Every structure is written in C-alpha cells, then in structure tokens.
Amino acid sequence: MPGRIVLAMQGVTKAYPNGRVALRGVDLTIPDGDFVFLVGPSGAGKSTIIKLLIRDELPTKGLVLLDGRDLGRLNRRDVPKVRRKIGIVFQDFKLLPNMTVRDNVGFALEVTGARRREIDVAVDRVLRVVGLTGQADQLPSQLSGGEQQRTAIARALVHNPRLFIADEPTGNLDPMISWEIIQLLLRINELGVTVLMATHNAEVVTAVRKRVVALENGRIVRDESDAAYHRED
Amino acid sequence: MxxxxxxxxxxxxxxxxxxxxxxxxxxxxxxxxxxxxxxxxxxxxxxxxxxxxxQQEVQVVAYLKDSATQQDIDGLKASLQRMPQVTQVTSVTKEQAYKDFVARHPDEADVINSLPTNPLPASLQINLRDPNDYLDVATYLKSQPGVDRVLNIKQTVDQxxxxxxxxxxxxxxxxxxxxxxxxxxxxxxxxxxxxxxxxxxxxxxxxxxxxxxxxxxxxxxxxxxxxxxxxxxxxxxxxxxxxxxxxxxxxxxxxxxxxxxxxxxxxxxxxxxxxxxxxxxxxxxxxxxxxxx
Known part of the structure; x- marks a missing residue:
C-alpha cells in the first residue's frame, strides 16, 4: 500500500520522571516504503523515539500512531501484537547464545504461537534474504560480528514487520562490515519494508543520500530528502 | 493452544x-x-x-471403701465407662494391689506381711480422653458412695x-x-x-x-x-x-x-x-x- 502512513508522531513531548525532557513537540511522519536516517548527538532523543515506538515508554504529551494505532492508548494485552508490527535490531545484536542461527530467527515466530511448518518456511526465506543459509546451524559464538548482526536482522524481518528499526546497527562493526549491513538494509527497503535507522555514522548517511531526520535537544532541527549527515548549505 | x-x-x-x-x-x-x-x-x-x-496416660485413681461390694464396683465401673470423657477403666482388687506393692517394693514385703490384714484398698484406674476433663470425673467419683477418696493430681495435670x-x-x-x-x-x-x-x-x-x-x-x-x-x-x-x-x-x-x-x-x-x-x-x-x- 504505497503512500500509506506507517508512523505518525504528532506534538510528542517526553519528560522522564527524573525531570529530564527528552523530546519537545516532535512531529514526524514516515510513509510506507520510506528509508529514514535518524541522526543527532547522544542524548538528542533518538533512543527515546525508539522506546516510544516499541511502547517501552509512553509519551507525556502528543500522539504516536503506528499503522494507525495510538500507542498511548493501548491495552496491555495488545502491546505484543503491536510489537509484532515492528522489527528491531540493536548495536549489541541481542542474540540468544545457546540457540543456533535458525532457532534464534525462528524464536520471533515461535513466541507468537506460529506452527512449526510456517516457521521453517519463513526462516528459510529470511535467511536467504540476509545470506546466512549456510550458517543456519551455527551458534552466535561461531559467527563474525557482521553475521551476528545479519542474524538479528533476519529475526527482525521474519514476521514481516510494517516498520524495521535499526538502532546503531553498525556501532560495533568495522567500516567494511558496516557497509555490508547498510547494503542489506537498503535491499530490505527495496523489498518494500519501511526502515528507520538511528545512527552516528556520518559517512554512511552522507553516501547513501536518503531522508535524514536530525534531532538536537529533543527537537527535530532538520528533515530533508536525499540529504547528508550534516547540514549542507 | x-x-x-x-x-x-x-x-x-x-x-x-x-x-x-x-x-x-x-x-x-x-x-x-x-x-x-x-x-x-x-x-x-x-x-x-x-x-x-x-496425655492418654493421665489416670484418675479412685480408692474404694473396703465395704464396697463387687456389685457396687461393677456398677460404678459400668457407669464410668458410659462417660464420654473416659477411654478405659481398670479395676484393681485388694489382692492385686497387694501383689503390685510386693512386686514394686520387694524389700518392704516384710512390713506389709507383718500386718494382720491387707491394708491396701481396691481401686479403679480411669484413663481419660483429655486430661482437662480430670475435674469432671474426679467430682463424679467423689459423690459415689463406694469411693473412699480420689487421688488428687489436679496440679500435676494442670502443669x-x-x-x-x-x-x-x-x-x-x-x-x-x-x-x-x-x-x-x-x-x-x-x-x-x-x-x-x-x-x-x-x-x-x-x-x-x-x-x-x-x-x-x-x-x-x-x-x-x-x-x-x-x-x-x-x-x-x-x-x-x-x-x-x-x-x-x-x-x-x-x-x-x-x-x-x-x-x-x-x-x-x-x-x-x-x-x-x-x-x-x-x-x-x-x-x-x-x-x-
């Protein structure tokens, strides 16, 4: 459904109980199929936006709509269902060390109560997308950093999310491998998945020329298409 | 599921x-x-x-008058056995009491043998379901004509x-x-x-x-x-x-x-x-x- 809005944040303010205000009146709309870099210095509010999207936090003011649903007014029992619309990867991969690649990826479907047969089909498909078919039966400890991150990406994709969030996905990887991961994310985006990537990696952002949303002190200070990491005047 | x-x-x-x-x-x-x-x-x-x-070992001992007939004793025993507080009634005759004494104190057998008659009374030993019922049973026994006296163990029982x-x-x-x-x-x-x-x-x-x-x-x-x-x-x-x-x-x-x-x-x-x-x-x-x- 091209043109549909996957994410809409309207006037979102987030103040933590300790008094720190992480976001101030943020408006952000991400249409279906978009690829968005979320940039800005540490403490600018990138992590808070991600926490709001996975409903780990609730906005103090304003609306966060994911696929049309108001995350601020969600029943506790509906939270898992909304989280299944999101796939997320982190800097530290968060793989289960005692499970094989295949099981780590399948885990995301298993915990939703999917059938074994469906799981196997979906896992094979997504392992092909990230290029890990050959490593399916290895443990995370036997993989390189890049392969571990690709496993995490496969796990985040296996349930066909509406929005794919990458929180500093290249933070622990060397430049060469970082590029492979970015290429993979671009490919996933070409397959039709909406991608939101929070990063410090200026080189990558500038080279890829996608939409850039820059945060500073909890405000969006720039939102440009085909943009670089830093403002180009 | x-x-x-x-x-x-x-x-x-x-x-x-x-x-x-x-x-x-x-x-x-x-x-x-x-x-x-x-x-x-x-x-x-x-x-x-x-x-x-x-608790079950708590016994009320009633010493009987020598004048009490076997019929009196049997009647008393039967009425005690009908009491709900009582689990068991054992009858000890004068002869049995004498034998018990001799068995328990063999050195003093001479003393009791020197007496003209057997001074030991017959008695009833009554086992109680609950020691707290001691007083009820003791009171009942004291009112009976054949009973000489009831061994007072109230303090022991209370403790x-x-x-x-x-x-x-x-x-x-x-x-x-x-x-x-x-x-x-x-x-x-x-x-x-x-x-x-x-x-x-x-x-x-x-x-x-x-x-x-x-x-x-x-x-x-x-x-x-x-x-x-x-x-x-x-x-x-x-x-x-x-x-x-x-x-x-x-x-x-x-x-x-x-x-x-x-x-x-x-x-x-x-x-x-x-x-x-x-x-x-x-x-x-x-x-x-x-x-x-």
Missing part, C-alpha cells in the same frame, strides 16, 4: 539444562530447604505423638496441660517461621536464575511475545526445579530413614513411644507439594517484575 503448551514445555526443559549452573544452584537450595522442612515436620509429628501418648500446650504452640510457630524462611530463600534463588536470563525475557518482549509466552516457560521450569528437588529430597529421606530411626529411638529411650522417622505418605505429599508450589510461585513472582511495565 497446543503450540503454546508445547512451546512452554520445550523452552522450560531447554532453559533448565542450558543454564545448568543456575538450575543446579536452585535445585540444591530446594533440596536443602526441603530436607530441613521435612526433618522438622517429622520431628514435630514425633513430638505430637509423644504428647498424645503422655502438664500447660507444658504440652506450650510445646504444641512452639512447634507450630517454629514450623511457620522455618516455612517462611524456606519460601524466601527458594524464591530468591529462583529469582537469581531468572535475572540471569533477563536478556532472554527482553528479547521475547521485543519480538512481540505475549506475557503468557514469556511467563509459562519459566513457571514450568520452576516446577521442574521443584519436582526434581522434591524427588531428591524424598530419596534422601528414604535412604536416611533407617539410621535416623535407630538414632532417635536410642535418644528417646526414656519415652515409651516409638520415635521413628518413618517417611510416610504425608511427608511425600508435603515435600512434593511444597517443592512444586514454591518453584512455581518463585518463577511467577520473578518473571512478573519483568512483565509489569
């Missing part, structure tokens, strides 16, 4: 074996605590049996009732306190095992697992720990039953009861129930703190 139960059981089983060290620690704690708890239960059961026995009451209450309090400590320690050990796997819980939350999918594997795992701990405990108790019984009966030789450490059905049920119950409760509480956000 089927997929859910299968998933939970499989995850519980994997979780137990893949986190071997934590599972071992939790199970060992469980065994230690259950052994302590069941030892206490066995000890208190023994105490209870002993106290019951002591004994008080001591037994204190012992019973003390036993219950100790059991309660130890039970709470056991609960606390096991729940905390299981909490450690769950905290060690907070990553796993976080990942499950992130990929959209419902609370039930997160909770139940841990609950089943707690049940496995409880079941295994209980099984080991019961094994230990069965193995130790013989030596402990002989030790106890040596130790409590003075008491006329068999102080045995028999592992009865009750103990097995208590150990199993406590083990599984606390395992499940511990897991439930530990995971809960991760789910409420």
């Amino acid at each position: 089927f997929a859910f139960i299968g998933f939970s059981l499989r995850r519980a089983w994997q979780g137990f074996w893949r986190n071997g060290l934590m599972s071992l620690a939790a199970t060992a704690t469980m065994v230690l605590m259950l052994v302590m708890l069941s030892g206490l239960v066995i000890l208190l059961t023994g105490l209870d049996a002993t106290l019951d026995y002591v 004994m009732v008080t001591v037994i009451g204190i012992l019973r209450a003390g036993g219950a309090v100790i059991l309660g306190v130890v039970g709470l400590i056991v609960l606390f320690i096991i729940v905390n050990t299981i909490r450690l095992a769950v905290v060690a796997r907070s990553d796993e819980i976080e990942i499950m939350r992130l990929v959209g697992a419902s609370d039930a999918f997160i909770r139940w594997p841990f609950i089943f795992e707690g049940a496995i720990v409880g079941l295994l701990g209980a099984a080991i405990t019961i094994g230990l108790l069965l193995a130790g039953q013989g030596p402990i019984t002989s030790f106890l009966s040596d130790y409590f030789k003075v008491l006329p009861v068999q102080a045995s450490a028999t592992v009865g059905q009750n103990i097995v049920l208590i150990v199993l129930g406590t083990g599984v119950g606390i395992g499940v409760l511990g897991s439930y509480l530990s995971v809960r703190s991760y789910l409420i956000r």
Whole structure:
C-alpha cells in the first residue's frame, strides 16, 4: 500500500520522571516504503523515539500512531501484537547464545504461537534474504560480528514487520562490515519494508543520500530528502 | 493452544539444562530447604505423638471403701465407662494391689506381711480422653458412695496441660517461621536464575511475545526445579530413614513411644507439594517484575 502512513508522531513531548525532557513537540511522519536516517548527538532523543515506538515508554504529551494505532492508548494485552508490527535490531545484536542461527530467527515466530511448518518456511526465506543459509546451524559464538548482526536482522524481518528499526546497527562493526549491513538494509527497503535507522555514522548517511531526520535537544532541527549527515548549505 | 503448551514445555526443559549452573544452584537450595522442612515436620509429628501418648496416660485413681461390694464396683465401673470423657477403666482388687506393692517394693514385703490384714484398698484406674476433663470425673467419683477418696493430681495435670500446650504452640510457630524462611530463600534463588536470563525475557518482549509466552516457560521450569528437588529430597529421606530411626529411638529411650522417622505418605505429599508450589510461585513472582511495565 504505497503512500500509506506507517508512523505518525504528532506534538510528542517526553519528560522522564527524573525531570529530564527528552523530546519537545516532535512531529514526524514516515510513509510506507520510506528509508529514514535518524541522526543527532547522544542524548538528542533518538533512543527515546525508539522506546516510544516499541511502547517501552509512553509519551507525556502528543500522539504516536503506528499503522494507525495510538500507542498511548493501548491495552496491555495488545502491546505484543503491536510489537509484532515492528522489527528491531540493536548495536549489541541481542542474540540468544545457546540457540543456533535458525532457532534464534525462528524464536520471533515461535513466541507468537506460529506452527512449526510456517516457521521453517519463513526462516528459510529470511535467511536467504540476509545470506546466512549456510550458517543456519551455527551458534552466535561461531559467527563474525557482521553475521551476528545479519542474524538479528533476519529475526527482525521474519514476521514481516510494517516498520524495521535499526538502532546503531553498525556501532560495533568495522567500516567494511558496516557497509555490508547498510547494503542489506537498503535491499530490505527495496523489498518494500519501511526502515528507520538511528545512527552516528556520518559517512554512511552522507553516501547513501536518503531522508535524514536530525534531532538536537529533543527537537527535530532538520528533515530533508536525499540529504547528508550534516547540514549542507 | 497446543503450540503454546508445547512451546512452554520445550523452552522450560531447554532453559533448565542450558543454564545448568543456575538450575543446579536452585535445585540444591530446594533440596536443602526441603530436607530441613521435612526433618522438622517429622520431628514435630514425633513430638505430637509423644504428647498424645503422655496425655492418654493421665489416670484418675479412685480408692474404694473396703465395704464396697463387687456389685457396687461393677456398677460404678459400668457407669464410668458410659462417660464420654473416659477411654478405659481398670479395676484393681485388694489382692492385686497387694501383689503390685510386693512386686514394686520387694524389700518392704516384710512390713506389709507383718500386718494382720491387707491394708491396701481396691481401686479403679480411669484413663481419660483429655486430661482437662480430670475435674469432671474426679467430682463424679467423689459423690459415689463406694469411693473412699480420689487421688488428687489436679496440679500435676494442670502443669502438664500447660507444658504440652506450650510445646504444641512452639512447634507450630517454629514450623511457620522455618516455612517462611524456606519460601524466601527458594524464591530468591529462583529469582537469581531468572535475572540471569533477563536478556532472554527482553528479547521475547521485543519480538512481540505475549506475557503468557514469556511467563509459562519459566513457571514450568520452576516446577521442574521443584519436582526434581522434591524427588531428591524424598530419596534422601528414604535412604536416611533407617539410621535416623535407630538414632532417635536410642535418644528417646526414656519415652515409651516409638520415635521413628518413618517417611510416610504425608511427608511425600508435603515435600512434593511444597517443592512444586514454591518453584512455581518463585518463577511467577520473578518473571512478573519483568512483565509489569
């Protein structure tokens, strides 16, 4: 459904109980199929936006709509269902060390109560997308950093999310491998998945020329298409 | 539903074996605590049996007048046996009392033999269901014409009732306190095992697992720990039953009861129930703190 809005944040303010205000009146709309870099210095509010999207936090003011649903007014029992619309990867991969690649990826479907047969089909498909078919039966400890991150990406994709969030996905990887991961994310985006990537990696952002949303002190200070990491005047 | 139960059981089983060290620690704690708890239960059961026995040994002794005929005595005996407070009435004749005296004091047999007649009265020994009923029975006896006097053991009975009451209450309090400590320690050990796997819980939350999918594997795992701990405990108790019984009966030789450490059905049920119950409760509480956000 091209043109549909996957994410809409309207006037979102987030103040933590300790008094720190992480976001101030943020408006952000991400249409279906978009690829968005979320940039800005540490403490600018990138992590808070991600926490709001996975409903780990609730906005103090304003609306966060994911696929049309108001995350601020969600029943506790509906939270898992909304989280299944999101796939997320982190800097530290968060793989289960005692499970094989295949099981780590399948885990995301298993915990939703999917059938074994469906799981196997979906896992094979997504392992092909990230290029890990050959490593399916290895443990995370036997993989390189890049392969571990690709496993995490496969796990985040296996349930066909509406929005794919990458929180500093290249933070622990060397430049060469970082590029492979970015290429993979671009490919996933070409397959039709909406991608939101929070990063410090200026080189990558500038080279890829996608939409850039820059945060500073909890405000969006720039939102440009085909943009670089830093403002180009 | 089927997929859910299968998933939970499989995850519980994997979780137990893949986190071997934590599972071992939790199970060992469980065994230690259950052994302590069941030892206490066995000890208190023994105490209870002993106290019951002591209580049943409380006897009201009524000395009869020499003028009382056999018919009087039989009538009195029958009426006593009809009283609900009374469990048993034993009749001791003058001749029997004499024989008992001689048997008990062989050195003083000369004294009693020197007397022209047998001075020892016939008596009735009445066993009571509850020592607290002593006064009722004693009062009744005193009003009977054939009764000469009733041996006054009121003070002794009162003291004994008080001591037994204190012992019973003390036993219950100790059991309660130890039970709470056991609960606390096991729940905390299981909490450690769950905290060690907070990553796993976080990942499950992130990929959209419902609370039930997160909770139940841990609950089943707690049940496995409880079941295994209980099984080991019961094994230990069965193995130790013989030596402990002989030790106890040596130790409590003075008491006329068999102080045995028999592992009865009750103990097995208590150990199993406590083990599984606390395992499940511990897991439930530990995971809960991760789910409420």
